[in-house]
Amino acid sequence: MDVNFEPQRGRSFSIEVGFFDTILEIKEKVKKYQGIPVSKQTLIFNGNVLKDDLNVEHTEILQNSHIQLMIAASESDKSAENSSSLSKKIQLNVKIPTYKMHVPLEMEVTDTVGKLKEKIQEMEAVPVNRLMIHSSGAELQDHRSLCECEISENSDIDVSFRPSPTAASPAAMAALSPSPGPGPGPGLGPTTLLGSKKLKLLVLPKCGTKKIPVEMNASDNVGELRKELQKLQEKLQFSLPQEGYFFIYKQNVMDDDRSFRWHHVGQGDTIEVFNGSVTGGS
Structure with missing residues (x-):
């Protein structure tokens, strides 16, 4: 029977598979006809990542089923992408509170944000740690x-x-000091303050090329990301699959009812959007 494969980038294709083929054997056929290494392939069907030892019979794959194919970037792809951007100059439009208009500023794409702050400090006499x-x-x-x-x-x-640092009041010191004793107390310790830090994430829509920056709490459930994307959709002009979608993080399907912390999502990580819906395994 013929099965359709939908890569996250590029054109779809179909391959003939057998009813008792394992997922590993299907990946080897993809490698044979498309040249994609088996180790770089992740196959997703009905919202589930297909394990290599399963066969077609146990995954409910049928004639003309659509399987989503995720391809991990190789180190050579990454280095080529990085080298193409080396020594490229770009002009930025910088908006500083004390200036009425945007200030043009030339930087290298390889410069860090810290270096950008140093350039801004040359124009505005404000310490870098306050920018x-x-x-x-x-x-x-x-x-x-x-x-x-x-x-x-x-x-x-x-x-x-940022506001200029001032002498801390007794109340502020009490809030920063750890609670006495082993149990929870009225004070907020440094750990509590650290736990409330926002996660800066990047979301990659399935058909998009530009990543969408999003801020979430580590304790938020993944389902809250849907609401945030709906708010940003009109403002940032990007599209989401109309027939429904789910999230992939590090080639694993994310559970909407679990938190970002539970999924071990870190600062600056990328979450991908795939169309379809997640169903229970067979």
Whole structure:
């Protein structure tokens, strides 16, 4: 029987598979006809990642079924992508609170956000540690390069200032001090403050090429990401699958009812959108 494969990028294709073929054997056929290494393939059917030792009979794959194919990027692909962007100059439109108009600023795409702050400090006499840089609503981290932050030619950069540090009041000191004793207390310890830190994530729509920056709490359930994307959809002009979709993180289907912390999602990680719906395994 013929089965249709839908890569996350590129054209769909079909391959003839046998009723008792294992998923590993199907991957080997994909390698034979499409040249995609088996180790780079992840097959998803009805929202489930197909394990190599399962066969077609146990996965309910039928004639003309559609299987989504995720292809992991190779190191050579990554290095080629990185090398193509080396030494490329871009002009940014920087909005500083004390300036009435955007200020043009030339940078290398390989420059870090920290270096961008140093350039801004030359124009505005404000300590680097008080500068906050935002693009598309997300705060940019000092150690990341402009390329990693999806900053390109004529990107808008918003600059804001952190308040000057002042002497901490007794109430503030009490809030920062750990609670006495082993049990929970009225004070908020440093761990509590750290736990409330926002996660800066990037979401890659299935048919999109530009990643969408999103801020979420680590304790939020993945389902909250849907609401956030709906809010940003009109503002940032991107499309989501109309027939329904689910999220993939590090080639695993995400559970809407579990938190980002449960999925071990980290700062700056990318979450991919796939069309379809997640169903229980057979």
